[in-house]
Amino acid sequence: MKLPIPIQTLPLFPRLDQKLIELLRSLSASDWEKPTVASRWTVKDIAAHLLDGNLRALSMLRDNYYGQAPDPIHSYQDLVSYLNRLNAEWVLALKRLSPPVLTELLESTGKPYYDYLKTLNPFDPATFSVAWAGEQESENWFHLAREYTEKWHHQQQIRLAVGQEGVLYAREYYFPYLDTSMRALPHHYREVPGQEGALIHFHVQGQGGGDWFLYHDGQRWTLVLESTLPPACRVSIEGTVAWRIFTKGIRRADAEKYVTLTGNQALGQPIFDMLAVMA
Known part of the structure; x- marks a missing residue:
């Protein structure tokens, strides 16, 4: 059996950022207000959230500035609730900014964020673990990969809303997203019973897809x-x-319309509930 290896996503950050800036500059005024699959957020709200990702990382990780301390966090759900509150407060505040200003800020913060990421040793402990994969401590390469999935899926939410999602399904962009997200499978399946030697095969179709397996x-x-x-x-x-x-x-x-389960379907059903985000 071949075990997973670290995922190298760092070179993709500037390319993904450039795709985002090109996309945002192509949008009409009405496009910015279109609803997305991200709950109550519009295209503009997601762009604001992406900007928060750049600025918050630079402030906390590069500058060691954490601002106001959070309320006590005793559980995964406490952490999710805290992050949801931060996200909502930021998006609400940035409703006063225009789309051109948001685009300019995203462009100007993308490079210093990438420059900071380049300073990290991939195998040193990350400041924040990848909690959705069940890790209490993660290495920097996994932190970077997690950040890549954040940038990828939020840009894709915008693209889906405006009908331009095909670009990010290219293998160079989509496969790293999937390969990172699939690292959540063992944690997600931790309470699913299985017999020794049991194997579940996960296949994602398309040019950016691939194959992953869970072995018990x-x-x-x-x-x-x-x-x-x-x-x-x-x-x-x-x-x-x-x-x-x-x-x-x-x-x-x-989702069930686009997923096919063969064999012991009970082993495949948990895939519908798997998350590779903090939610």
């Missing part, structure tokens, strides 16, 4: 990239829908 060793599920064992269940997901499942961007009833 009698005690826990482990993510592997290759296996010669016959799968107990095979989960095949339409490529344009996979990212929406992992980010709460589609209702289960709708």
Whole structure:
């Protein structure tokens, strides 16, 4: 069996940022106000949230400035609630900014954010763990990959709203998003019973898709990239829908139309609830 290796996403950041700036500059005034799959957020709100990501990371990680201390956090849900409040406050405040100002700020903060990321040793402990993968401590390469998925899926939410999502389905952009998100599978399946030697095959269709496997060793599920064992269940997901499942961007009833389960379907059902975001 082939085990996963660290994902190298750093070179993709400036390219992804450039795609975002080109997209935002192409939007009409009405495009900026279009609703998205991100709950009550518009295209403009998501652009504001992406700006927050750049500025918050520079302030906290580069400058070691954390601002007001949060309320006591005793659980994963406490952390999610705290982050949701920060996000909502920021988006509300930035409603007073114009689309051109937002675009200019995103462009001007993208490079210093990338420059900071380049200073990190990929295998040093990250300041923040990747909690949605169940990690208490993560290495920097995984932190970077997690940040890449944030930038990717929020830009794709904008693109979906304005009908320009095809660009980010190219393999160079989409496969790293999927490969990172699939690292949540063992944590997500931690309470799903399995017999020793059981294998679940996850396949995402399309040019940016791929194959991932969960193997049960009698005690826990482990993510592997290759296996010669016959799968107990095979989960095949339409490529344009996979990212929406992992980010709460589609209702289960709708997602089921684009997912095929074969074999022991009980082993495949948890995929509809898997998240690779803090939610």
